[in-house]
Amino acid sequence: MFTAQYIAKTDDSVIDLGKGNWLVSSKSNPGGWYQVKDLFDNLVCECPGYLNRYHCRHITGVVALQWMQRRAANPESGRQAVAEIQALSA
Numbered sequence: 001m002f003t004a005q006y007i008a009k010t011d012d013s014v015i016d017l018g019k020g021n022w023l024v025s026s027k028s029n030p031g032g033w034y035q036v037k038d039l040f041d042n043l044v045c046e047c048p049g050y051l052n053r054y055h056c057r058h059i060t061g062v063v064a065l066q067w068m069q070r071r072a073a074n075p076e077s078g079r080q081a082v083a084e085i086q087a088l089s090a
């Protein structure tokens with residue numbers, strides 16, 4: 001299991017459960033978690049925001065975690081990954 005406070009601007013936590021499943025902490029419901037799944041290469045979330053807009057901060061958190069994992073495997077890509085995460089979080 002890999003857990004990360006993925007970016008200093010937020011206090012969201014992302015837990016990688018493996019096999020395309022993640023848990024992301026809920027900001028509106030402290031102590032709660034939303035489940036994010038990878039369905040055929042699309043990330044989907046169970047939260048109300050995702051159902052309305054097909055995007056939410058939980059998806060952003062999982063994408064950021066994936067970037068972090070990629071950056072750990074390939075340090076040269078780190079600067080670009082940070083810039084992309086900051087653009088998404090702005």
Ligand SMILES: [Zn+2]
Pocket residue numbers: 034045046047048049050055056057058059
């Ligand atoms: Zn969500």
